[in-house]
Amino acid sequence: MKVNRWVLRTCLAVTIATRPGGVVPTLATEKTQGSSFQLSKDHIAKVREKRRIVVNHPADGLLEAIRSQVSLPDLMEYELAFSDQQDSQIDAQWWCLDQLFPMRARPMTARNSPLAKSAYMGGNIETIYRWAEKGTNIAKIYLQETTRRGLECFYSYRISDGTSYTEFGKKFAESHPAWFTEDEWANKKWDFSRPEVRSLKLRILKELAEDYGFDGLEIDFARGPSNLPVGKQWKHHQALTQFMREIRATTLQVEHQRQQPFLIAARVPDSILGCHYDGLDVETWIEDHLVDFLVLGVRSYELEIERFRSLIGNKPINIVATLDDHHCTDGYSWPPIEVLRGVVANWWQQGLDTLQTFNWGTAPPHVAARTGMHVRQAYRDDSDRIQVYSQAYRELGSPRTLAYKDKTFVVQRRGGGGSGGAEVDQWKTPRFAYQNTNMLAQLPAVLKTDPRIDTFLRLRVGDDVSGGADKIASVTLHLLLSDPTTKSVDDEQKIGKVSINPFWNIPQLFTSPLRKGTENHVQVRLNGVLLNQPRVKDGWLVCYPDPHLFAVGENLVGVLVSNRGSEIPPLTIEKTEVRVVYRMNLNDAGRSKE
Template sequence: MNLSLVVRFTLLALVSSSMAAVAGAAEPGPDSPKRYRVIFNSDGHGVFKDAKGDLDQWIANLFGPLENSHVDALFWCDGSGGNTANYDSRVLERTGARVGKADPKLQALIDQGNDPPRVVVREAHKRKLDVFYSFRINDIHDSFILSEQPTFKIKHPEWLLGKKKYGAVTSYPTALNFAVKEVRDLKFRAIEEIFTKYDFDGLEVDFLRGAPYFLPGTEKKNAPLLTELVSRYHRLLQQQSKKRGRRLQLAVRVDESLDACGRDGFEVAKWIERGLVDHVILGSGVIDIEIAQFRKLARPRGVHVYPCLYGWPSRYSPIPRKLAAAIALNYWQQGADGIYLFNWFPHTLDNSEQTGPWMASMLDRIGDPAGLRASEPELMFVVDRGRPAGEYPSNWLHCILPKALEPGRPLGLRLRVREDLTRKTKSLTLRLQVDNLQAGDRITVTIGDKPVTGWKSAGKDRLETSVSPSLIARGDNLVKLVLVKQAKTSKAARVARAVELDVRR
């Protein structure tokens, strides 16, 4: 072959390869999963309880805040935790039945023909919303809410993990052991019934309600058992899709990093590679989420990735509006396909969470980063904080705070800011919270090796100072704290608890 032709063909191949790499994503086809701007996960218990048995008020609580919003999909949980049922079921017993406390208001609705899943599907479709059944597959609220504890856990203690040590944390006594075949079969039959009776558009398997799933040290060996269960759900939805003449979708909610997923036995890469899932939701309560790790796997397969914006993340309870806006903007800049809201209660009448008005007012902007950026005059970026817990043994592994400051030893922290703060910023205020802070203490702070000065007291255990926008890089900023001098007025440890960057525009 002519050498010049070889060169031209080679260049053409390289250009084609480069264009494909830049595109990075599978071309959407008629059978591709939908991309949602905002997914709203509704804890059915909260909105139902606050309606006090009034059907119209329950519908208004659930759907009113979603009107004229960016919410494209409702992921509805019946509020029972996946071990009992707040609907008419022959697989799971009614919540409270075992202890004689079944909700008479719920029974009245069912007797009137208003079985909650049927109502939710009907009302969602009226509003052109896709609606998924959100299945909390291993919820442990029944460890302390006895009305949610099912008979099968009493009769079959061998199905439970019980209290076991996972690193520094202990599992809840009612967590199920998914190495037990009967457990997996029960969890499949519950979903099989749901999709036989109700016209949901998809299923969310909420694996973060919650880990652990296997005995300590057996997670890797038993991980294929969860993969097979996900495969069974996938096949079930495929069968139902053929019957209904439309594609039903499968979503999973998993940990915030691939490392954490591996520790819990979630073979997410295999689920994506084998085409088992359409949507991957990341995190539960954490702030820093490694979206890029999952996007790299998901994008070539046409799978969508959504970080979870929690209602009270990393001990900010409830989440301040300016923090919610900043987290959402960070997620968009990291390449999220959309935002997933969990433990948001935006209804305004008799809201037991008292967050309704401002949460409702963000639903028409949080799915559009440009609009969100333009409409929010205040943002707050923070260093993530927290520790693994009994229901989250592999979460917050990246966190350092809270941490005792050791005199003279630097404490390095990550402050993630994906916004360009050099534009349209009126002021930046950096704040520290240090437990047991004394007037005679001296703490030095650097950001990217540049000193931050001008500190003044901002109340008990708090310091603040103004900083220049040029000091904050667009990305992950290294913040170092050093306790240079510890006053003798208190021997108690100085515990760094929060680093916050307030932005006024």
């Protein structure tokens, strides 16, 4: 009898991995030292396929369609409109549809739930029940419409976003109080140190893998990040590793049954330390090959891509970077396209595999108007952001299409940015989770009062500014400073006030402006070289460095103030940016037909 070796290899991996205490030597087609799982050549080839941009969708579009009673064909046109535009770099769509479609392993959104009663559904909760009664599974329609366009399709499962009152109902939660922990807002969250919780979730993931035909699953640990007992996350990290091992074993079984690769992604914090803080042992996940994609960050602009890359080595695991436009980096809500280009150029420079957009609008205005869609949740169809998204989906997916386009490179700020998490002006160390906080960010930074000591910032510049100096019209280094001693000083004695972190164009926090003349006592160095005396422009201090002073990658910015005694409260650096403007006739030089 002829044996299917592809099935045999996968079954062997699944059998041993699911056996209590099961450990196997490396058997992978590509040698991945220490891996517990055998991966077929087809699986590895699928992982290594090129993906430029992956779009991760919340359920906001679907909720709006339910609220406004938009037809399913119009909903699909709306949701996939940016994929359909000319020169789109979108290669995959990942969908999170909450409890809005029927499954055996969990109930749909309850008729008496807070969501059902909210304005988001407009009183139309019965719509999803009518669909189910008619045999219409909206998740399968999303899958069909995505694959019909030749796009890869994952289901993104928010591992603890659905809590006691939204996923299995209040009665269930109250009957299993030990199965839950709490986040910083006292919301109930699943406690994955409990094997019963892991088993419950695994049944949902197994059904999604077996019954739908998705290309893979994203396990989203950012929604929400309190997945283990608070203050003891790392103590229980083996529980989440075991959970990931069980997911991998389950999906490999599905893979051999359908004779088609089934991939696993995990959304994790932006750094290795952040993963540890939240109880995620990503080193073991990598070593034992429990994932195919590590999806880094949410609101973070600074990602440890190089560090993750060094851990991955030549293993078939891709690094995906997340650009979220709702849970934004503090100070950069709805930023201009130049900031998005700078952030993503830095990621490509570090060795990114794929860009993921998250909480972005999905359709240009004419499609939204024609279909009757008008979303105002994680994104807003009535904002000027839609045109930015349209442009970004034609540029950000490749270093080539970013080449010689104006960019702004920024330094990360701590805090919530206006959309959840600890606010920077009320900062305290997050205890419930690292994810979504940017707790290790460099800014705000207090300037030393000793005139012999610089305050240092690492600023990454992904473009070769020095090598491309002849193509650059201007390059400037901008500093935004606050002085706590000027709050009662007359405005005419101060430079202009600046909004630090507006959210959705609504001002939140402003600088306490410097006294006029303070700029004459500020020294700025770039990679050790003293720059020109800063000038004041629109409330910022601006230097004009020689382009040849920039290194590709990290640069060291040193700032000191020479006339500040130790008895005077220090100045604070709020924001630091490098703005690169290219000569206009070169802005399209990097275009590619990729």
